[in-house]
Amino acid sequence: MELWMKIGSALLLVIMLIVIFPRARQMIAESPKGSAKEWLSALIPLGLVAAFIVLLVMMV
């Protein structure tokens, strides 16, 4: 990657962090606490996504 593209990408990420940070703080503050059962119901499909990606990697 050329130097100016590295600097441009870094600047974009820094601006992204600055813009997202206030919204992130609000989301963290307003986010309700999930029970173990609720987390399990989210982690099962996400685990399946991980397994699916492993399958794709093995196929390619």
Next chain:
Amino acid sequence: MSTPELVRTRAVESALATNKLIRNTYTLLSMTLLFSALTAAASVWLRMPPMTYLLGLIGAFALIWLVLPRTANSAAGLGVVFAITGLLGFSLGPLLSAYLSLANGPQIVGMAFAGTGVIFLGLSGYALTTRKDFSFMGGFLITGFLVVLMAALANIFLQIPALALAISAAVIFIMSGFILYDTSRMVHDRGETNYILATVSIYLSIFNIFVHLLHILGVMGGDD
């Protein structure tokens, strides 16, 4: 109107509004995905230079941060959504050209495309059919996203291939979580009510999953 009737009428109105929101979001999402596929194909055909990726992202995020919040509640918001998704699609041109030039490039791109579709349809279908509330994931997902952004920022200069791969895996995991989160926000009353904003949110998750799945498959399966 008696109280039970009033409650029932409000429940019916709320269900109708939710169904309309979901229908409008998925209609707009499918149109924008098709449009961005066309702009991506045009970008490949025009053999756009690598800088197109960065410039496209800057343009799209400028529209998301500066224009979309002011237009999301009007018809102009539709034009802005197509401009954002068109730009993001166009920005993919150099990336797709690079992968397509590999020996098994068309297979990698095809698998990333199909894989993204399966992940999105599976997760969105799961959130819609179970009608579970995934709002509790908000804090976790946004914190994870901030950590990933900082790691990506560091890796621009560190250039560690293993870290780049770990970042791609983390982005796919987080964006998959955001699909569950955003879909459940549409289903539940206290969540998203604007279909334009909902579309952009889900589109960005799909876009990120595609780009990072392409990266993982390219690294793990590339012949070069």
